[in-house]
Every structure is written in C-alpha cells, then in structure tokens.
Amino acid sequence: MLHDWLPYCGKAPDPGGWLTNWNFAPELVACLLVVVGGAYWQRESLRATPTYALLIVFCLLYISPFCALGSALFTVRIIHDVILAAVFAPLLIAAFRLEDKSLPGTLTVWTAVHAITFWAWHAPQLYELAMSSDAVFWLMQISIVATAAAWWVKVIRSPAPAAATGLLATMVAMGALGALLTFAHRAYYAPHWLTTRLWGLSPIEDQQIAGIVMWAPASLVYLIAALTILYRSLGNRAAA
Template sequence: MAGAHAQRASGAPVRYARRVHPAPWSFSWEPLFLALSLAAGFAYAQVARRAHPSTPRALVFGLGLALVVAALCSPLETIARHYLLLFHLLGNVMIADWAPPLLILGLTPSMRAALARRGGRVLARVARPWVSLPVWLAVWYLIHLPAFYDYALRHTWALNAEHALLIAAGLLFWWTVFGSVLSTPSALAYLGVAFVSSIFLGLAFIFSSTPFYDFYEHAPRLWGLSPAKDQNLGGILMNAEQTVVFLSALAYFLVRLLNEEELQHAAEARKAEAGR
C-alpha cells in the first residue's frame, strides 16, 4: 500500500495488486441481466397470446434476448472482464447495436403501440431524434472514457450500470428508428448522422499506439495480443460492425423510400386518369 502511495505521489502509474483470474473459457454470470432477459421473454410470451406475432418476428425477438445473455453470461464476459478489451468491445456492441434493433423489430405493431401508450409523453419526448441521438452518442462516448471504464472493470455495480446504459440507450435510439417516430427520409438522415458521429471512437482505438485503459494494460494476455494490438483489433471490430449495422438499416429505408415514391406516383396516375 505504501508503494502504491509513493507511485501516486511520484506520478508513476499504479500497478494494482495481483488478482486471481478465472480460466478464460469459464462462465461469468450477470444475474441482473439474466433475470431481466427471462422476464422480458416471459412477458413477450404472455402478450403473444393476444398479439399473435409471426414465427420469424418471435424468433427475431428471441435472438435479441439471446445476444444479451450471450454477451453477459458466457465465457465472452469472462474474457472481457479479465483479459481482453477486444472481447469487452464485442460484448458492448452486442448489447448496444445488435440486440436493441432486434428486440424492437420483434414486436408486432400492436405491441409497439401498447408500449407507446404506456410510455406516454415521457417516451414520446425522449424518442424525438434531437433527444435520442445526443443521448445515444453521449452514452457511447462517455462510458468509454478511461476513468469510467477502468473503474467499472474493478467495481461490479459500475459495470452493471455500464451495461444497463448501453442497452437503454440502444433501445431508445432504435425505437426512434422503428417505432413510427420518423418519416422514411427523416430516418435516413437520422441514421446517417448517427453513423458518421459514432465512428470516431473506433478510429481512436484503431490508430492509437498507446493503450487507453490501465486495466487492460496490466491484464494477463491471451493469444500473444499486446495491449496496443488488442485495442487496435477492438477498434476494427467496432467500426466494422457499425458499418454493417448502419448500412443495412440505411439500405432498408432507402428501398422503402423508393417503394413509397412508386406507390405515390401510381396513386397520382390513377387519380389523374380518373379525372379525365
């Protein structure tokens, strides 16, 4: 302890006490998110008796829940919490970028309408793009600040808060997209701004030769990955998955926009022909 105080006083980096690390392929469990996932699945099954979602839609919702559980209750979480930033970033994108849109797409229109009614004015206000987009970006960047990230890795409650913030911000962001909040052109603009605004974190990870996080700099290494290479690969993963997710969503709304224009032109043509 005296040595640590001396290091702090001299400005040298503090090396934390050696900890016993679990085997990389052992399971980690986050009971809170496992319980919430089970509760969400049970609630969906109950509502499905009345809403009658199609099998593909129900499978999409189930896949969203499975991604949350796989990210936080598996060896992936063990490696993320004790060994590699790459796996931590993978878990984060699974719960922030992959699971939320699937969970919302897994809801039938009547389910989404019921949620909108229950959310009332609060949900209507926070789901506005000028609120949901800044909130999503703020969460995305702030939780990856070294001070918070290192603290969360050493304190379970803060790590749970990190995961909860990512899931909540992701659900809010994608609710704005798929919850009938935006017109198709507005959705395209919203997604484009979000994509461009979110890539800088991944770029910082890719091009930095200095590890950002003290925790991973001193963590045991796997597969010969140095802390810097671990961070670079994490940035590549982050930017690659965001490119796939956002370009897929943009392509969907672009096709929808073209279809809407064709339907509008066809309706105008029929109206003009009827007026002759």
C-alpha cells in the first residue's frame, strides 16, 4: 500500500518546475516577519553579520525552492539537516551572543545527545513521520538545531583538547551514518521511493549520494573545526 506523502515543503517537484516552488506559507512568513521585527528592535544586542546570515540561511532552507527539492531527493534533505547542525546552529549562537551561556551537562553528554538526536531523526520510521506531519517536521527541525546549538556552546567553552575531541567524535558519528547509508543494500526512506526517478536517480542511488555527503563533506566541517582549534591553541602556547 502506497502512502500519499505530503512533506511540509510540499509535494516533490519535477526538474522542469522546481525553481518556481517557493514556500510562502502564511504562518512561516508571519513567523519570519516577527523574527525580523524582533531582531530590529533588539539590534543593539545582536551581532549584525551573523543575524543577516542566519536569516538568509533560514530563507534558503524553508522558503526557497531548495525546500521543495528536499521532498524529491533524500540527498537534499541530508544537506538541509547538515546545514541546520553545522551552519544554522553556530550562526544562531553568534547572532544572539550565546557562546557565554552556561548550560547544564558536560561536552561529552551534549556530544552524545546531539549525535543520538541526529541519528534518531534519520531512522526510517521517524523520518517518515517527519515527512508526513508538519508538527513532527518542526519538532525534528527544532530538536536538531537546539541540540546542535547546545553542543556548539559546549565546544566553544571547552579547553582546546576537549573541544577537538568533541568535534572529532561528532565527525565519527556523522561519518558512521554516512557509511551506513552509502553501503546499504536497499533504499530505506519510503517518502523518496517514487520521487527520484524524474531526477535520473534510483532511490538507492539517491540514498548512497546522501551517505557520501554525510561521510565526506559533512564530516570534513567538523574535522576542519577541530584542526583549527588545535592550531590556534598551539599558536597561543608558542606565543606565550
């Protein structure tokens, strides 16, 4: 029995018309306007550049045709979620000056919480729920951003060796999920079983590309961050 999937971003577009699939849902536009108004009102307490970048990334992920493209291709959904964790969450911290906030729990705990959250939402059953319920979709989005932001705050506040270890552990978690998707012998994600053919991909090929994205480019973000922290730490020691 085939399920009539209706993701938040709309039905899967075809290659000829996806660039016209903008999402101007009234509740989303209203929310964005409230956020923009609040940001303007509190502009003295916000950092301007990351705030603008945050709004641009938000529009890319939820308003632009990129949102609809994720209904067709699991690869795009993975890119979307990686951007949430590795780009949107750090921008949120920078924009709202959250890096000095004290949070309960250790870096180790938040590393585990974030990794488990990311893995859980990409288990086929939970993913299918998110692709068929707007409420579950937004729960997915908020939980990924919230755990990623808390984890990044802990990374920023930790000594260099601990921060690098947390980053490398997250890199391994992302890479492991990527490897699982890449070497799977069947397509796991039912919402994309009938949506990839128009894009020249079988469902398993789409899933494998998504796995490679997780395994290489996504993991590379965390590796570069870890190496940067260690390099700066060694530079500071040498200068001292």
